[in-house]
Amino acid sequence: MWAFILRKLLYNIPVYLSIIFLMMLALRVQNPVYAYLGKNPDQQQYDELSRQMGLDDSFPVQYVKFVGKVVTGDFSENSWAQRGRSVKDILVKSIPPSLSVTVPTLFTSVVVSVAIALLSAYYRGRPVDQTLMVLAVLGMSISYLVYIIFGQFFFAGLPAAEGAWTPFAIQGYEPWMPIGPQAEQARLINWVTYCLLPVIIGVVVAMGYDTRFYRAVMVEESSRDYIVTAAAKGASKRKIIFVHMLKNAMIPVITRVMSSLPFLITGSILIEMYFGIPGMGFQLINAITAKDFPVIQSYVALFAAIFILSVILTDVLYALVDPRVRLS
Amino acid sequence: MIRRLLRSRGMVKFRRNRLALFASGVIGLYAAIFVAIIGMEIYDGIAQAVGGEAKFSLREGTRIRVLPRQTPGFLESQTPSERYNDIRWHHQRMERIFDRDLESMDDPWVQAFNELDLAERKLQRAELGEILARWEAFDEAFLVLDDLYLERDDMLDLVGSIRDEIADLRGDLRGAEASEAEEIRGEIAALEEELAPEVEYLAEVEPEFFAQEEIARGALLELMPMPTGWEGVKYGFRTFLGSDVSGRSIACRAFYSIKVAFQIGFVVAGISVLIGTVLGAAGAFYAGWVDAIVMWLVTTLSSVPYLVLLVVLAYMFTGSTLFDNPREYPELQLVKLYTAMGLAFWIGTARVIRGEVMKIKELEYVQAATAIGFGRVYILLRHVVPNTAHIMFINFSLLFIGAIKSEVILSFLGLGVSGQPSWGTMISLAKDDLSNYFFWEIGSASFLLFVLVLAFNIVSDALQDAFDPRHVS
Numbered sequence: 001m002w003a004f005i006l007r008k009l010l011y012n013i014p015v016y017l018s019i020i021f022l023m024m025l026a027l028r029v030q031n032p033v034y035a036y037l038g039k040n041p042d043q044q045q046y047d048e049l050s051r052q053m054g055l056d057d058s059f060p061v062q063y064v065k066f067v068g069k070v071v072t073g074d075f076s077e078n079s080w081a082q083r084g085r086s087v088k089d090i091l092v093k094s095i096p097p098s099l100s101v102t103v104p105t106l107f108t109s110v111v112v113s114v115a116i117a118l119l120s121a122y123y124r125g126r127p128v129d130q131t132l133m134v135l136a137v138l139g140m141s142i143s144y145l146v147y148i149i150f151g152q153f154f155f156a157g158l159p160a161a162e163g164a165w166t167p168f169a170i171q172g173y174e175p176w177m178p179i180g181p182q183a184e185q186a187r188l189i190n191w192v193t194y195c196l197l198p199v200i201i202g203v204v205v206a207m208g209y210d211t212r213f214y215r216a217v218m219v220e221e222s223s224r225d226y227i228v229t230a231a232a233k234g235a236s237k238r239k240i241i242f243v244h245m246l247k248n249a250m251i252p253v254i255t256r257v258m259s260s261l262p263f264l265i266t267g268s269i270l271i272e273m274y275f276g277i278p279g280m281g282f283q284l285i286n287a288i289t290a291k292d293f294p295v296i297q298s299y300v301a302l303f304a305a306i307f308i309l310s311v312i313l314t315d316v317l318y319a320l321v322d323p324r325v326r327l328s
Numbered sequence: 329m330i331r332r333l334l335r336s337r338g339m340v341k342f343r344r345n346r347l348a349l350f351a352s353g354v355i356g357l358y359a360a361i362f363v364a365i366i367g368m369e370i371y372d373g374i375a376q377a378v379g380g381e382a383k384f385s386l387r388e389g390t391r392i393r394v395l396p397r398q399t400p401g402f403l404e405s406q407t408p409s410e411r412y413n414d415i416r417w418h419h420q421r422m423e424r425i426f427d428r429d430l431e432s433m434d435d436p437w438v439q440a441f442n443e444l445d446l447a448e449r450k451l452q453r454a455e456l457g458e459i460l461a462r463w464e465a466f467d468e469a470f471l472v473l474d475d476l477y478l479e480r481d482d483m484l485d486l487v488g489s490i491r492d493e494i495a496d497l498r499g500d501l502r503g504a505e506a507s508e509a510e511e512i513r514g515e516i517a518a519l520e521e522e523l524a525p526e527v528e529y530l531a532e533v534e535p536e537f538f539a540q541e542e543i544a545r546g547a548l549l550e551l552m553p554m555p556t557g558w559e560g561v562k563y564g565f566r567t568f569l570g571s572d573v574s575g576r577s578i579a580c581r582a583f584y585s586i587k588v589a590f591q592i593g594f595v596v597a598g599i600s601v602l603i604g605t606v607l608g609a610a611g612a613f614y615a616g617w618v619d620a621i622v623m624w625l626v627t628t629l630s631s632v633p634y635l636v637l638l639v640v641l642a643y644m645f646t647g648s649t650l651f652d653n654p655r656e657y658p659e660l661q662l663v664k665l666y667t668a669m670g671l672a673f674w675i676g677t678a679r680v681i682r683g684e685v686m687k688i689k690e691l692e693y694v695q696a697a698t699a700i701g702f703g704r705v706y707i708l709l710r711h712v713v714p715n716t717a718h719i720m721f722i723n724f725s726l727l728f729i730g731a732i733k734s735e736v737i738l739s740f741l742g743l744g745v746s747g748q749p750s751w752g753t754m755i756s757l758a759k760d761d762l763s764n765y766f767f768w769e770i771g772s773a774s775f776l777l778f779v780l781v782l783a784f785n786i787v788s789d790a791l792q793d794a795f796d797p798r799h800v801s
Contacts, residue, residue, distance in 0.1 A: 262633065288639050
């Protein structure tokens, strides 16, 4: 087991180094300082910024220095656009908002989708199943953007404009402000205000594709020999589906959940931008708009690292849940 | 290869699926529009290159003003005050032109009047004196209308506020005691007495206002008649979905976006399937170091989140005079989208093709071909790759729609299309109109997008059903 993990890690180190190399090259195609300050910057300001980021060194030196920084987790340089904040501060503070939306979204969408898929597989070929699948295809065909815009408008924007009551805020995010003795309660209420609507929208968007995928898994599983055996022995249909089949169908389900782990980090950029939740995607897009080079470079390195780690984790967990997969 | 694919058993099965055939028809319709738009653009390009004038100038058509801002499309009728605002809008534009010293101009048509053009709807050609007379008539009619409108507006406000007051008092009445109730009833009666003459007066003003509105509209039509004939059809097309926040035609923008979407879909899906097939097939077929390189590329590129890749490319191209200059080169501006999506999307195809080729190369007919003595490259191209055609086909349809959907999201984030309309830019512009309950722009863009994506989903489902016996439906 450990040997497997170690081997995976070792294999991915050159991959990561080459990614960083390519990304750093790409980010330096045009002079980052000029991009930020405009074509005719103040000489003093220019020198200061390029010295701060070490841009006056040769590229190999910059590469080695940056890799060193990534390895030691030292992102102490200051952001250009957000005055007085270090890159590390921005990075660390953007993680909780992202997770407070994506984790509930992932969890809920898996539970709901698997439930609907089971229902659909149970009634396979009958009107219930057909209706659900038509709905899934229709839901899949609507753009993410349309869900977000209309969801926000009808559940937050419109009630606010009409003076009706709504539990949701139109935009913004400030859940981590403990208020008095009922700190926990306040947090929950704040979470509902700012994050519940984005979570619901995320679940609805994910459901179209997920239900179809999970239903296919269930249906495929239901034609296996052990199901036929159980049926021949006289087990009821309900028992076959919920006891025998569900357990075995969990393997592909878990695989799929694992493979969507990296998107926990990057996946909700659109939601974050639209609802003004200052998560990682939000900060990255804002840094691009403001040409904030230190932040962009660090985010790229961080995203790639998280991505690789979660891919390794997926492989390992996959091997753990499915005994047929050998660690080789 | 294509002919063999069309005659294969899967295709026969596909053709039996009526819904999928219908969906293919819908896609065909979109494709026809795409081809037509591209054709017209190429015609214009050639005409301009040889020094002639552009005949269609479609992209220009998506930028010009055709109506007052945020006019609703067909079926939705406007409220009286919206109709008044439209007339006022026309009046204001004309006032600016007619205030100038038209008589001293050499050619007022070129120097002033063409500013009034609303696409095909233009000022009626006539002698200058005649036009000035018509303008006088319209101006006069409008001033009367303006007074009537203000009067009517005041009356409506007054009547509304009295009615509100009465409603409030009625509310109080319900919870009031007997002694107070009497008092409140008295108040209500007084208010109602006050209301009666106002309502009567409003009933007099209202028809007068509507009649005057007809007169002003008539005068306006004298000055700027609706185009007739072919021009009228064109103008009708421009206006049937209403106008956006700067008065541009929603219909033109929404249909022009088909071209942008298909362009992105074709280029991205084409590049990805091509690279994916070549690398995947080569890796599987030659094994050894070729496979090692392909797999290294696959792992490296799949370790970069696609959005991050795009963000880096967008940063790389900012400020470039060629690739970040939407006004001059809107097509080159899309290069960063093509590159990012192409780099991200070929990986999936390469993996599937690699798996399939691994299977195919062990089959008897490949061994037979080797035994006969055909070259490796010949076998790969003649016997192996054609048998993955259905995978290429399915992947193409999936990637095509994936690219279009991503374009919409990226344009919204400001990383996608600019300099020409696209569904993404339309939706992101339209999101601010929702608070005015104006749904035409977002509705048109997302409806066209929805129909296309739905058709593609149905077709690619049917393709998978037909070609992959293991696929569960």
